[in-house]
Amino acid sequence: MTAILVVLAILVLGLLVLLGASVRVVTQFERGVVLRFGRLRGDPRGPGLNLINPVADRLHKVNMQIVTMPVPAQEGITRDNVTVKVDAVVYFKVFDPVRVVVDVQNYQAAIAQVAQASLRSIIGKSDLDDLLSNRERLNQGLELMMDSPAVDWGIHIDRVDIKDVALPESMKRSMSRQAEAERERRSRVITAEGELQASEKLAQAAEVMTAHPAALQLRLLQTVVEVAAEKNSTLVLPFPVELLRFLERATPAEQAPSAVASPTNGVPVQRSTPAPAAPAVGSG
Structure with missing residues (x-):
């Protein structure tokens, strides 16, 4: 009787161990790819509890979240012969877990190598001004260059951002x-x-003051007030503007054309009429 109980206990324990080895938990952001004796078996397993054959099956969990991968700084020569170092960051996610498990050995390492090669290529095809001021277009170019081989591995490149451009x-x-x-x-x-x-x-103000003499007088008075307000020893003697205008009008009238300027040196020359010739006296 005791031997039977021991055998039953061993069998129950074995079943529990086998059941524990057969149960696999797949989280919400993962998918499970089952290989039975190395051959793909069925569709990827969804999240939750999944039973597999612990002897023949192997469950490979694949993360379906967006992965952030920094790209080490790559040194290259731009199209205008400038040596620069450029680093970037890649955002990608798996959309086909079967391809990721079957078609590529280490998909993260593969993406890293593609990112470095694409970054060096984009450096050689771009000018320095593009790297410094037109990064959006370069980011799109990098994304297209990386997405082409990544699609065959079941990976989608979500975006690529150039982080820094180091110059000599x-x-x-x-x-x-x-x-x-x-x-x-x-x-x-x-x-x-x-x-x-x-x-x-200033030219417009001069025209206005010329057309309106009172404005010039007001401006003069304003200047006198401003100078007088300052605490200094400046003595202001306003000069009558009307006197200047009177002198300006009187000066042309007082000039008399009494002298004619010499065309050579400007010295007035006094012109005189020639004296009449004396009559000739004849000899007898």
């Missing part, structure tokens, strides 16, 4: 000098435009 120190100094020269040029242009606008406004 000599190139950094050259770009700094160029940027400083550009800022100085813009400053000079703005200053010149301001002076031009100020001169135009």
